[in-house]
Amino acid sequence: MIRVVLPAPLRSLARIRTGEVTVEVAAPATQAALLDALEAAYPMLRGTTRDARTLRRRPFIRFYAGGRDLSDVEPDAPLPAAVTAGEEPFLVVGAIAGG
């Protein structure tokens, strides 16, 4: 199981009341496979972290895990072992901006 932490607006959209969610991702666990699994579990999240068609990350969204910025890692690259082992959560972060 992979642990995912979503920003508050997406937790409210998906009616997630806990701080993080877990999703089952078949091997090889990649960022794309993780987001696929997340959107399968929570269809209302389609299009909110990445474009629904191009699958390109939305500009104000960043991905982090284990203190590393994974935003520009290829979506098909394997996720860090600590994430797939459930030791570290995969963080979806909205840029700090706005009012």
Place this chain on the structure above:
Amino acid sequence: MSGVRVLVGTKKGAFVLTSDGKRQSWRVEGPHFGGWEIYHLKGSPADPNRIYASQSSGWFGQVVQRSDDGGATWEAVGNEFVYDGVPGTHQWYDGSPHPWEFKRVWHFEPALDDPDQVYAGVEDAALFRSTDGGKSWRELSGLRGHGSGPNWQPGAGGMGLHTILLDPTRPERLHIAISAAGVFRTDDGGATWAPKNRGLKSEYIPDPNAEVGHCVHRIACHPERPDVLFMQKHWDVMRSDDGGDSWREVSGNLPTDFGFPIDVHAHEPETVYVVPITSDSLHYPPEGKLRVYRSRSGGEEWEPLTRGLPQADCYVNVLRDAMAVDVLDPCGIYFGTTGGQVYGSADSGDSWTPIVHDLPAVYSVEVQTLP
């Protein structure tokens, strides 16, 4: 006893205000979708329990919410708005070509007779339609493709398709309006479109009488007289008596003819409401006095409606989609401000009461008259 439900979209969520037919005491529910921008909510005329809401965010994009129980509970439906074919370019503010990019839904217009059919006016300007209750969306691309699309330019607030008028007597006829392109009409259900801006004069564009390029802020009509259209343009209040084929100015004695919303009384097709705003650079009421102006003669002669509205130190704006009328008798008028107030009048505008004072900036106000 009949009642009303006022649907309020704000910068930080949606609110539902309900009252009985007296429209004196109100229940306020919300925020729904707290923290998200709600550009617009609108209920289906065919099923008042069916409501569509445009929920968006600069971070997370567009979400479409649907309620089947009058706004008590909501379900996210389809949010894929894909332009038909190769989208091409429109003009950017400096006149350079700019690719068409979907940003958000500005306005939903549910069909008159089918709760599952709904039109969406979006930024960058285009018209989409769903026939499955918002699950999937398809562009009516004849609008962007009719010829002038590459010449459209955004207004200051973006290039949004903000008004969709359905004709109850001719189902194949729709009028839409875009900032800052103007009015367009289809007579074949959206397959082909023509600009309908003859008579508009806009001194702030290179050709003041151009066929397209006018910053139309809002158009409105009475459902029983769909050929009579009223328009609040960037500057000028206009009227058409021939379904938009030609327009004439009816600003008359307004203190300023700049403004955003315009609406028509539910039972008096010649009674029209606007909210004059100082100027294009001063988006607040003249003299700090919030006044709705009413014409009972279809324009030209206007009277200020002030009772219950702040008449000193008021510097809010009223946005284009933030005024609506109910169909009770006497007709109720409602509008919301960027200061978070929603005002209501249960006597055709003679007097006003704030229903709520302190919401986030109000983007849109719609009213449902309930049986």
